[in-house]
Amino acid sequence: MNALVELADAHVVHKARSGGLFARDRVYALTGVDLAVAPGETVGVVGESGCGKSTLAKVLVGVQRPTRGTVSFRGRDLWTMPAAERRRAVGAGIGMVFQDPSTALNRRLTVRQILRDPLDVHDRGTRGEREERVRELMSLVGLPRGLAAALPAQLSGGQRQRVAIARALAPAPDLIVADEPTSALDVSVRAQILNLLLDLKERLGLALVFVSHDIRTVQRMSDRVITMYLGRIVEDSPAALVTGRARHPYTRALFSATPGLLDPVEPIPLVGPVPSATRPPSGCPFRTRCWKADRVCAQEMPGFSAASAPAHRYRCHHPVGEDESTRDLVRRRDPMEAP
Numbered sequence: 001m002n003a004l005v006e007l008a009d010a011h012v013v014h015k016a017r018s019g020g021l022f023a024r025d026r027v028y029a030l031t032g033v034d035l036a037v038a039p040g041e042t043v044g045v046v047g048e049s050g051c052g053k054s055t056l057a058k059v060l061v062g063v064q065r066p067t068r069g070t071v072s073f074r075g076r077d078l079w080t081m082p083a084a085e086r087r088r089a090v091g092a093g094i095g096m097v098f099q100d101p102s103t104a105l106n107r108r109l110t111v112r113q114i115l116r117d118p119l120d121v122h123d124r125g126t127r128g129e130r131e132e133r134v135r136e137l138m139s140l141v142g143l144p145r146g147l148a149a150a151l152p153a154q155l156s157g158g159q160r161q162r163v164a165i166a167r168a169l170a171p172a173p174d175l176i177v178a179d180e181p182t183s184a185l186d187v188s189v190r191a192q193i194l195n196l197l198l199d200l201k202e203r204l205g206l207a208l209v210f211v212s213h214d215i216r217t218v219q220r221m222s223d224r225v226i227t228m229y230l231g232r233i234v235e236d237s238p239a240a241l242v243t244g245r246a247r248h249p250y251t252r253a254l255f256s257a258t259p260g261l262l263d264p265v266e267p268i269p270l271v272g273p274v275p276s277a278t279r280p281p282s283g284c285p286f287r288t289r290c291w292k293a294d295r296v297c298a299q300e301m302p303g304f305s306a307a308s309a310p311a312h313r314y315r316c317h318h319p320v321g322e323d324e325s326t327r328d329l330v331r332r333r334d335p336m337e338a339p
């Protein structure tokens, strides 16, 4: 596979934001992430709040430099390029859609100006061609032409997100990274925006990285689902297998907590909060909440194992059995012992 974008052993360590007792603490936002996104595929990213989903998205689009490791776009290392070249490569090849279109769009610019801006930056076509492209973009995302002169404040939340999507599409990228693209929207328009993204992906042959708290939606939209826990990818599964045949206990627990209509299961309770990213546990970071954890889990984080299904990999010393249903797992689950 020739990856569009590829992370190899990517780490992001921040200085802690708080100025309190632990002011000098480091936050391990991303730890040893290997991920390749192929042209045309949809990769969903799930995990609890603070597990590094947004950091991963920012690294993928070249706005966050990894503290360690590499990010390649079309086989070229982004961070060894001169800055101007990196901006050009990323700006033309990768579009980003953020969570909240109210803050992501410049309030003083009209829709037309917002959509023209990336075309001007990338010097695309003549003046007339750019105007034509703006009209085409508006039609692609289902915005009436009459809104070209509107300011973001005059639009509904859904319309604003359509503008943000059109802006991401303006330079005709190959990859869109969407970080929680519907969570700031009214429930009534969420499905419309998701369907729009899926439709555009199909029509334009885009690859899509889709980050969301809503794991059922991620599963429905994606070809592959990445499960993250405390800055690490712990499972990378074909979307069709992730609900009932995930091998990592955390993925099973996460999906059991939002059962779909077809596979009702009792949620697998996880004991305690996610540990702090400033002090991740030794070994496997999930071990402090995992009912299967033992001494070996405290000692080292296993590398990826391959499941029997193609393109399915997970990092766990004690994976859930391939044929073990989540329902059985809930029934047989032993009280958690401290590892």
Ligand SMILES: Nc1ncnc2c1ncn2[C@@H]1O[C@H](COP(=O)(O)OP(=O)(O)OP(=O)(O)O)[C@@H](O)[C@H]1O
Pocket: 014, 015, 016, 017, 027, 028, 029, 047, 048, 049, 050, 051, 052, 053, 054, 055, 056, 277
């Ligand atoms: N600029 C920063 N400075 C310090 N810590 C940061 C910074 N950005 C992120 N973090 C921390 O890094 C960790 C990962 O954050 P990130 O936003 O990537 O998680 P997330 O999974 O996207 O969370 P959410 O679902 O709540 O948006 C968190 O502990 C967060 O507090």
